[in-house]
Amino acid sequence: MLETYLAVLTVSLGVALWQRNSLTASLVWILVLVCMTWVVETIGYGLLRTNQPNFWLYQLFTPIEYGLLAGFFHAILLSDLARKAIVGSVFLVFASAVVYAVRVGVHLPNSYSYMLGAALSVFWASLFFYELYHRQETYRLKELPEFWISTGVLIFFAGSFFQMGLLTYLIRTGNGEIANRLYLINHLLNIFLYSLYAVGFLCRKKLSTSS
DSSP states (O other): OHHHHHHHHHHHHHHHHHTGGGOOHHHHHHHHHHHHHHHHHHHHHHHHHTTOOOHHHHHHHHHHHHHHHHHHHHHHOOOHHHHHHHHHHHHHHHHHHHHHHHHTOSSSOOHHHHHHHHHHHHHHHHHHHHHHHHOSSOOOGGGOHHHHHHHHHHHHHHHHHHHHHHHHHHHHTTOHHHHHHHHHHHHHHHHHHHHHHHHHHHHHHHHHHHO
């Protein structure tokens, strides 16, 4: 399943790079996120295959991932208050990651910072749908890139929020085998997320052609 996820991620990256010249400013944040995720997951997979620890890598990437998603939502949300809150939340997640690394170390997944970023991402995605519903314009959702990306973010982080919390508990209590099986859920969610990212990038192509 991990290999399938990496294949879908690679396809999403390929689509993103193919569409790079037609992306809006908001989608550039997701393009950068997909590029960085591919690099991180490739390194992480290499470390895993050579039996080397890789939790430190994902601890480092967690606040970066949230920062890029925050940039995306900052670009698509209309509320000035929400946009200001997004900026503040980036510093909050970064601070949480630093405190965890100093106090706990880098030998475990940082579920606290991840769950904080996940909860915030779900909130911003939900706020986007709320704003979209109340806008005066009429949209064809199947041709709206932000809709597909926000849908992926909402479902992925809603699911991984609980999965990551349980994962850290299992590792701390010595249930590594069960924790490894739990990663199956994460891989499935990632496949779903990056599939919708690819759809979002392809929507951008469709809109550019029709205009």
